Amino acid sequence: MMKRTLLIAAAVLGLSAPAIASEGSTPPQLKWSFSGPFGKFDEAQLQRGFKVYREVCSSCHSLNYVAFRNLAQPGGPGFSEAQVRALAAEYKVQDGPNEAGDMFERAGRPADHFPAPFPNENAAAAANGGKAPPDLSLMPKARTYERGFPWFIFDIFTQFAETGPDYVVAVLNGYHEAPAGFSVPAGGHYNTSFPGNVIAMPKPLSDGQVEYPKGPDGKSPVPETVDQYARDVTAFLMWTAEPHLDARKRIGFQVMLFLLVLSGLLYFTKKKIWARVEH
Amino acid sequence: MSQHSSTYVPKSAFGKWFESRLPIASLIHSSFIAYPVPRNINYFWTFGAILSFMLASQILTGVFLAMYYTPHASLAFQSVEHIMRDVNFGWLIRYMHANGASMFFVAVYIHIFRGIYYGSYKAPREILWILGVIIYGLMMATAFMGYVLPWGQMSFWGATVITNILAAIPVIGDTIQSLLWGGYSVGNPTLNRFFSIHYLLPFMIAGVVVLHVWALHVPGQNNPTGVPIKSDKDWVPFTPFATIKDLFATAVFMLVFAWFIFYIPNYMGHADNYVPANPSVTPAHIVPEWYFLPFYAILRAIPDKLGGVIAMFASIAVLAFLPWLDTSKVRSTSYRPLYKQFFWILVADTLLLGWLGAKPPEGWYVIVSQIATAYYFIHFLVILPLLGFIERPLPLPNSILESVLGQKGGAGLPSGANAEPQSKG
Numbered sequence: 001m002m003k004r005t006l007l008i009a010a011a012v013l014g015l016s017a018p019a020i021a022s023e024g025s026t027p028p029q030l031k032w033s034f035s036g037p038f039g040k041f042d043e044a045q046l047q048r049g050f051k052v053y054r055e056v057c058s059s060c061h062s063l064n065y066v067a068f069r070n071l072a073q074p075g076g077p078g079f080s081e082a083q084v085r086a087l088a089a090e091y092k093v094q095d096g097p098n099e100a101g102d103m104f105e106r107a108g109r110p111a112d113h114f115p116a117p118f119p120n121e122n123a124a125a126a127a128n129g130g131k132a133p134p135d136l137s138l139m140p141k142a143r144t145y146e147r148g149f150p151w152f153i154f155d156i157f158t159q160f161a162e163t164g165p166d167y168v169v170a171v172l173n174g175y176h177e178a179p180a181g182f183s184v185p186a187g188g189h190y191n192t193s194f195p196g197n198v199i200a201m202p203k204p205l206s207d208g209q210v211e212y213p214k215g216p217d218g219k220s221p222v223p224e225t226v227d228q229y230a231r232d233v234t235a236f237l238m239w240t241a242e243p244h245l246d247a248r249k250r251i252g253f254q255v256m257l258f259l260l261v262l263s264g265l266l267y268f269t270k271k272k273i274w275a276r277v278e279h
Numbered sequence: 280m281s282q283h284s285s286t287y288v289p290k291s292a293f294g295k296w297f298e299s300r301l302p303i304a305s306l307i308h309s310s311f312i313a314y315p316v317p318r319n320i321n322y323f324w325t326f327g328a329i330l331s332f333m334l335a336s337q338i339l340t341g342v343f344l345a346m347y348y349t350p351h352a353s354l355a356f357q358s359v360e361h362i363m364r365d366v367n368f369g370w371l372i373r374y375m376h377a378n379g380a381s382m383f384f385v386a387v388y389i390h391i392f393r394g395i396y397y398g399s400y401k402a403p404r405e406i407l408w409i410l411g412v413i414i415y416g417l418m419m420a421t422a423f424m425g426y427v428l429p430w431g432q433m434s435f436w437g438a439t440v441i442t443n444i445l446a447a448i449p450v451i452g453d454t455i456q457s458l459l460w461g462g463y464s465v466g467n468p469t470l471n472r473f474f475s476i477h478y479l480l481p482f483m484i485a486g487v488v489v490l491h492v493w494a495l496h497v498p499g500q501n502n503p504t505g506v507p508i509k510s511d512k513d514w515v516p517f518t519p520f521a522t523i524k525d526l527f528a529t530a531v532f533m534l535v536f537a538w539f540i541f542y543i544p545n546y547m548g549h550a551d552n553y554v555p556a557n558p559s560v561t562p563a564h565i566v567p568e569w570y571f572l573p574f575y576a577i578l579r580a581i582p583d584k585l586g587g588v589i590a591m592f593a594s595i596a597v598l599a600f601l602p603w604l605d606t607s608k609v610r611s612t613s614y615r616p617l618y619k620q621f622f623w624i625l626v627a628d629t630l631l632l633g634w635l636g637a638k639p640p641e642g643w644y645v646i647v648s649q650i651a652t653a654y655y656f657i658h659f660l661v662i663l664p665l666l667g668f669i670e671r672p673l674p675l676p677n678s679i680l681e682s683v684l685g686q687k688g689g690a691g692l693p694s695g696a697n698a699e700p701q702s703k704g
Contacts, residue, residue, distance in 0.1 A: 012604070037542055057477035065360050134554075137360075149634070159542045164550060190665070195563070244363075252541025253300045259534045266527035273519050275531060278683045279318045 017234040020231050024193040027145060027163075027170030030231065034238060035162050037253060040246045044098035046077035048222070049236025052210050052229050057136060060128060060201075062116035065137035066240045069110040075246030076239055084110050129187045131200050140164035140234060164241075165234045167193070175203040205229045217271055285460035286313045311498055315514035316521045317502035319683050323393040323501065324521075325384050325528030327492075332529050333383040334488065338481050340376040348428065350474035352467035355430035356555040373376030374544040380422050381547040382536045383569035386469045387415060395601070396622055398500040398610030405602040407494040410487055412599045417484045417596075419571070426568055436565045438473070444578065447585040459666040499628050505610025506675055513630070513679040524579045547642060564639055571627050572636030579640045579654065590652065597659045604659055608666025614673040618666050 033042040050071070053063070066089040071079045079087070084197040091108035093115055098104055108115070116135075118124035124132035144163040147155060155161070174193035184190050205226045212220035222228050239245070287308035289298045298304055337601045347366050348360035362369035391411070394400055400408035427438045442465060446456045461468025499508060508514050515521075538545060547569065567575050577594050581587035597604075612619050632651045638644045674684035 065357075065364065069365070097389070138553040140549050144550040156543065156546065161543045161546065195291070248370065248374075248541055252537065255537045255541060256534065259530060259537060263527065263530040263534060264532050266523065270523045270527045273523050276516055277318055279515075 014156070024145075024170075024191070024195050026165040026211050029160075030166055031164060032162050032163070032235065032238075034235070036159060036244055037249060041075065041235065041247055043076075043078040044221075045232050046239050047079070049232035049234070049239075050077055050213070052205075052233040053136070053236055056204055056229075057233065058114070060116055060124075060133040060134075061136045062118075062124075063114040064116060064135050064241045065113070065241060067111060067113045068108060068264075070240075070243060071274055072110070073243065076243060077236070081110070088112060129200060131157060133201065136237055136240070138241045139169050140238045142152060143167045163164050165238050168234045168237065169227075169230045171199070172205060172234070173227055248276055294580040310517075311522070312516065314496065314517035314521075315499060316517050317500055317513060317679050318515045318520075319504065319506060319679050320500060320502050320521075322524075322528055323389065323397075324337065324502075325525050326393065327495075328525035329386045329529050329532045330383070330390060331488070332532075333359075333379060333386055334481070334484060337376065337379050337575070338485070340372050340379060340480070341481065341659060343372050344376055344432075345478065348474075350428065350471050352430060352470055352556070355428060355470060359429045371540070374540045376425075377534065377546060378539045378547055380425060381533070381568070381570065382539070383418065384422070386532070387418060388570070391598075392626065393703065395625075396612045397501055397503060398505055398612065400601045401605065401610050402602065403498040404494075404501065407491060407498070408602060409599050410491045410494055412490060412595070414484055414487050414552070415598075416552040416595065417487065421477060421480040421484065422568065422570065424473040424480070426552075427470065427473045428477060431549075431555045431558070432554040432556055433549045433552040433565070435465060435558065436562055436633050437558035437567055438469060440471075440565050444584070444588050444591075444672060447588045449585070471475070483638045501610060502679060503611060503613060504676055504679060505614070506677075506679055506682070509678050510680070537546070547661060566637055569637075572634075573632035574636070576632040576636035576648050577652045579636075580645070580652040590656075591662040594652075594655060595654070601663075606664050607670065608667070608674070609672040611674065614675055615666075615670060616673065620656060621662055621666065625655075628654050628658070693694050 001141045007195060012139045032039065033045065034040060053061075068084050068091075070114075071077055071087070072081050072084045079089055087146055088108035088110050091112070091114075092105045093104050093112045094103055096103035116124075118127060118132070130278055145167050147163065170193035171191060174188060174191040176192055178184050178190035178197075182190065182197070184198055188200060190197060191199040207225050210224065212222060215221045242248075287305040289295045290303065295302065303607045342360065347358060347362045347369065349355055359373070360371050364370075366372075394408065394411070423437075423441060427434045442456055442459050445459070446452045448455065457463065457471065459472065460466070461472055514521065549566065566572075574591050574594060578591040581590050607615060609615055612622055628651050632648070632655065635644055635648045637653065640648070676685060
């Protein structure tokens, strides 16, 4: 009976298919360090991704929900408090009003959020061909593609929850020459993975653009390619979107273990109590 | 069952003193300890306890969320992110609440279909059933308003679509709509109203749940045979028998719940709701939460706006008339070979409608939606009333005890379950 209950539950749950229009090609499924029940963020990858964000994305995209101090919190890129203080100090932050009633600029502090590249949405739109570049804090959670039947049912059991990151990488990798006969409107750029295949953002990344920290052999341990940059910056943005993912999965495992033992004990108690009653 | 309500005898002097002034201890005793439970009920009967647990969980997590949430159009989204990032275990409380809503509906759908399968709505349980339909309606209103609160894109546009359909109601539609909006479109006053009502309705649900349990305890629980309790051999006392079974089932349900909270917390939601509400950008597809999808499909299946609204409300309201639409004298579908097939067709039809609700209303999706909607109503309004006259039910067992022993191959008479309940286990 319980089995049937769960089957029905699974069937009912299956109805929550995300329905997002996606005329773009289906993004390939990538390996992520943070996928699955024991997934965690890779500190080195988050640090590389942060470097990509800082040197490339941040000139147009804000990261409004992230504070400098977050970079030092557990389950993140693993910067030290001192590093974060030094990093924050490199930014100019507007503060005030002071006693004279004036706004003033000061060096950033760990408690400050990342300053946005534009003072407001209109300024951002005006500087970017009429459309403001979206805030990136939640990007991998705010984008997805349609999994379709029956995959969305399997995803419950496989815990596949990385449609967002896969999509973001696919878009960053999706800049190609438009096929013959496809007319790209002015201010647009051809992208195989973006819905409608025309994206306002120009190709942001190119090979060798961001210098990664060198290993002991004087070379970067990972290739300095568009694909690697895309994966790294997406992992970083997944962390900004879900900063407590590590803790969530760690606590989740403890909770599951506890509930399994509890269910087991309750099951045998129930069996014993009902043992002498035909039912 | 009044004959079982007087078994409680207070032992202490204080107990006696209290009992003579407010007999709440004996009420609890008769409702949750001595209360007779049919000995043959299966695990589908544990969903009442699971639903009580979910209601408590939703109210508790909701109260904590409200301590940090800001119901303002320009701050709501940010305050939810504040909960997710800065509040200690805020992510856990919010994921519990968001996924809890879905699990609440999973449980209630199993509970409702259990009631339909075993004929739990038939006399003398009509009021019990109607109270359940009222709870279900309140749950839907609560869930809808709750989904609006994070003020993401799907919150805003879902609220816009659903409040717009109310305008189709003749004469009073516009008034209802502007009262809900608090203006001339979905905006900050709407968010404030929805937050207030979202906080109010769960307590109304709790109130109706009390009535629901009360109405259950007068005729007693139905059971898989549908045959009422006839002798003392048919039942076992609620405690420890039902108590431990409910606890076990709730723990297993919590395992499923935890799976969603900790591993796929955004599976039930929409990616679009992590984009702040923007009245000037419409999402590609506006889709309600999964538990509304069958009704959303019915709404869109009717080409006329008012017709769609009527069909949608009727599809829920028809449930309240089930006790009178079903003309069969036999409660349990186990003894109704013909109806059993139609029951599973109805389940499939509802799932199909749910799938269609997530699809854009175009092409053959529309035609299939119309067929599935028509079948939904035909099931309740034509098939169900006629079957009672046509169908020849299987022979019913004379008693619950007989059905239990029949299943086990008639192996000897068991020691009476309740003859000496204290010595069990």
